[in-house]
Amino acid sequence: MNEQQARQVLLLQAFESMPDGHPQWTADDRRWATRAAQQSLGDEAPRERFVVERARLAMQRLAPRDETVRRVVSRPTSGASAAGIALLAGALLGLLSDTLVAGDYFNLLSPLFWGLLAWNLAVYLWLAVSLLRGGGPGPLRRMIGAALQRWARRAGRDSVLAGFGARWAGVAAPLNASRAALLLHLAAAGSGIGLVGGLLLRGLVLDYRAGWATTLLDSSTVHAALAAALAPAFALLSTLAGTAPPDAAGFAALRVTPMQAASASAAPWLLWMAAQIVLVVVLPRLALAGYAALRASWQARHLPLDLSTPYFERLQPAAVPRAAWVLPHAAPPEPQAVLGLQGLLAGAWGESLPLQVAPVLAYGDEESPPAPPAGARAIVLVDLAATPEPDVHARLLTALRRA
Incomplete structure (x- = not known):
């Protein structure tokens, strides 16, 4: 369902x-x-x-x-509005982060840039390991389930809401986990888009210079690390625009010291960094968001509700008979008793159910009762003071089954 x-x-x-x-x-x-x-x-x-x-x-x-x-x-x-908000919030966060950490020059070793890449790569690794391991629900699903259970307990002042919340937390846990993953992936993609937008906007309206500075690493080490880390962006823009990264000497000239300010144009580095963010953050996160959206959409149409529990077993009623056929045994019923029986049957099968009262079956004639009409539900009516007897009432019920 x-x-x-x-x-x-x-x-x-x-x-x-x-x-x-x-x-x-x-x-x-x-x-x-x-x-x-x-x-x-x-x-x-x-x-x-x-x-x-x-x-x-x-x-x-x-x-x-x-x-x-x-x-x-x-x-x-539908979570369409939440998805749009997550993407927009991520973009604003990325844009704001870039604005807050911006300096006098574009730092090629920016902790914001490399921290964003490292975090997303760590997430991809964790997702891959979780996929290979399989097994039970992941931490995100467990966290959401626990949060819903706490919400249900806090709603204890309304026992209906608490009961619904507890049941819904178990049934909808996979769906809620997929939707949460969708929002997180969209927010991450949005942060990459916002950071790229901030970089390009600054390069568009400012004469922005690029450089790098470090105390512990030498130029050759930093150059080798950047060449490896930015290899996808270097390859992409080299193919599309013909821009090649600087060699070791050119990279060493970008070093910023107290005696040497950043002087090289940041334009190629802004493009390389932006391309790297798109390749490592934006596109993979959008792909993961698309997968989470498809998964959530399928789960929302196929929620696994267990209908074999006693509650659902009791709900399925017996088929409504065409009529109720009452066979009084040993004594005719009082008119008030017939009205009471009619009320009970109306509650079970509806007020439009016809009620037929057969002639009284005399005591001793239990083996030859009249046959009930086709499609009617047979009901034996006995006095409240009568004691069930195998030789009497059991024989009557057996004979009615054969009739």
Whole structure:
């Protein structure tokens, strides 16, 4: 079933699982929902369709009565707005970070730039290891599940909401984990886009110079490290624009010291750095976000709700008979007893069910009772003071089964 259907089913289960019942959802409401779903789908409907239809009908009656139901049912299932906010927030964070750490020149050893690349590479490594290991839920899924469980406990003042939250946390944990992954990947991609935008914007409106400075490393070590780390960007722009990275001597000339300020144009380095961010951060994160979106979309349409539990087993009613055929035994029923029986049967099978009362079966005729009409549900009516006897009542029931 899909997400909205599962929400309705679990919310109704929360109402019907309260030990003392709920004033907004009475026993008569339960019977009505069961009858209405059965009449809508027929007697042979699969359990899942019946459970979903019953919950849908119940929400129509519950929503005007209860604020909790209105909040849960009206909650949007699509996360499109959240995805847009995550991407925009990441872009603003990247742009702001670049603005805050910007100096007099473009530092080729910028901790912001290399920290962003290192963090994303660490995330990719962790994802690859998690994929290879397989097994149970990952830390993100466990964290979200724990957060939902805490929310359910805090909602304990409303036991319906707490019951729904606890059940929903278990059923929707994979879906929520996929949606959280989508938001995180979009935010990471946005941070890369914001950082690239900040770099290019500064290069567009300022005469920006590039250089590097370090106390512990020499020029050859830094040059070799940058040549290896920026190899994808160097190769891409060398192919597309014909720009080649500087050699060792040219790179050494970029070193900034107290006696030598940054003097080389930052234009090629801005392009190389921007290309590296796009290749290592933006494109992979967008690809991962797309995968998470597809996964979440599939999970939202196929939530694995276990319908084999006792609660759902009890929901599936027996087929509605064409009529109720009552066979009084040994004594005719009082008119008041017939009216009471009719009320009980109406609660189970609807008020339109015909009720037929057969002539009294005399004591001693248990082996030859009349046959009930075709399609009717046979009901034996005995006096409340009668004691069940194998030689009498058991023989009567056996004979009715054969009739």
